Amino acid sequence: MNIYDYRLDELKEYFKKNNEKEFKAIQVYEWLYKKRVKSFEEMTNIKRDTLEQLKNDFSIERLKLLTKQKDIDVCKYLFELKDSNKIEAVLMKHDYGNSLCVSTQVGCNMGCAFCESGRLKKVRNLNAYEMVSQILQVEEDLNIRISHIVLMGIGEPFDNYDNVIKFIDIVNEPKGIDIGARHITVSTSGLVPKINEFSNNSKQVNLAISLHAPNNKIRNEIMSVNKAYPIEQLIQSVKNYIEKTNRRVTFEYIMLDKINDTEECAKELSNLLRGINCYVNLIPYNETSHIKFKSSKKEQIMKFYDILKKNNINVTIRKEFGRKVSAACGQLRSNYEEEK
Numbered sequence: 450m451n452i453y454d455y456r457l458d459e460l461k462e463y464f465k466k467n468n469e470k471e472f473k474a475i476q477v478y479e480w481l482y483k484k485r486v487k488s489f490e491e492m493t494n495i496k497r498d499t500l501e502q503l504k505n506d507f508s509i510e511r512l513k514l515l516t517k518q519k520d521i522d523v524c525k526y527l528f529e530l531k532d533s534n535k536i537e538a539v540l541m542k543h544d545y546g547n548s549l550c551v552s553t554q555v556g557c558n559m560g561c562a563f564c565e566s567g568r569l570k571k572v573r574n575l576n577a578y579e580m581v582s583q584i585l586q587v588e589e590d591l592n593i594r595i596s597h598i599v600l601m602g603i604g605e606p607f608d609n610y611d612n613v614i615k616f617i618d619i620v621n622e623p624k625g626i627d628i629g630a631r632h633i634t635v636s637t638s639g640l641v642p643k644i645n646e647f648s649n650n651s652k653q654v655n656l657a658i659s660l661h662a663p664n665n666k667i668r669n670e671i672m673s674v675n676k677a678y679p680i681e682q683l684i685q686s687v688k689n690y691i692e693k694t695n696r697r698v699t700f701e702y703i704m705l706d707k708i709n710d711t712e713e714c715a716k717e718l719s720n721l722l723r724g725i726n727c728y729v730n731l732i733p734y735n736e737t738s739h740i741k742f743k744s745s746k747k748e749q750i751m752k753f754y755d756i757l758k759k760n761n762i763n764v765t766i767r768k769e770f771g772r773k774v775s776a777a778c779g780q781l782r783s784n785y786e787e788e789k
């Protein structure tokens with residue numbers, strides 16, 4: 450077992466079982482997440498035989514950093530897992546803080562037509578510690594603190610639900626990394642049963658829905674998950690979520706040239722979202738060499754934006770990060786494999 454896979458309450462339970470005081474768990478957590486030690490030996494206030502026990506029971510290894518690509522406001526990392534699979538994380542510097550885009554799976558089974566991550570079918574889920582480790586490694590490499598987490602890297606978080614919830618619990622822990630729930634955003638392509646489950650989660654985590662189309666016809670073409678959970682069901686589950694949690698939801702909408710960016714689409718989208726406590730994030734598409742889609746023209750994005758505005762939909766256009774560093778999720782891994 451990797452020690453970064455343990456929630457604080459699980460670590461307390463572990464010590465209790467070994468007839469030790471529970472507060473040792475807090476001490477260990479502080480060594481790991483406040484002082485950031487990398488070996489058990491460095492935990493100088495823990496007695497010798499306890500350390501030996503910990504060493505027997507846990508690994509304290511982090512992910513191996515393979516390569517990174519750096520730009521002014523973005524740094525993209527490629528990590529190798531123990532089984533030599535590769536995943537990515539992207540650090541973005543905003544005026545409000547540092548945000549890390551975390552991967553949740555090796556590959557993705559949702560098969561969205563525009564997405565580089567989905568070109569590799571899911572190999573496996575990431576464990577919580579492999580997600581936690583992305584944060585620790587990036588913070589150490591750049592000597593910064595990460596204030597925001599977005600689960601928008603490789604993978605579909607809700608197809609790895611339990612590990613993702615565990616990861617959120619671990620990074621949210623005040624005695625640990627202590628990132629506020631309101632600073633954590635989970636993005637899903639629309640797994641309706643999991644959205645329903647998530648509405649029972651007590652934490653104030655943000656939910657983002659990758660909508661990308663205003664109707665089933667277009668959505669079926671670009672997101673095959675829509676065939677399992679069509680738009681009406683998706684919107685209904687979001688409405689239920691908002692009702693239960695009283696939280697505002699973000700709809701992500703990638704702007705794909707001549708696919709979903711017409712004025713007609715903007716009007717249809719406005720009608721679909723009317724009255725829902727949400728905002729829409731228009732995302733300039735990051736073109737990739739393997740996929741035929743093109744990004745919408747700037748003027749078209751502005752037109753689309755204006756129509757939503759006129760219809761009283763809260764809308765923003767996402768700042769573009771790191772075209773130079775292949776910032777769309779999955780691109781770095783894919784390029785790395787090709788170069789080899």
Ligand code: SAH
Pocket residue numbers: 561563564565600601602603604605606636637638658659701703732733734735736737777778
């Ligand atoms: N699987 C989840 C989270 C990971 S993808 C989901 O789909 O929501 C995170 C976001 O990046 C999604 O909104 C996805 O549609 C978007 N995305 C994928 N490829 C992209 C690209 N090439 N350019 C811009 N956004 C992209």
Ligand code: SF4
Pocket residue numbers: 557558559560561564565566567568602603604605638659
């Ligand atoms: Fe998977 Fe999200 Fe990419 Fe779709 S957009 S293939 S759900 S990672």
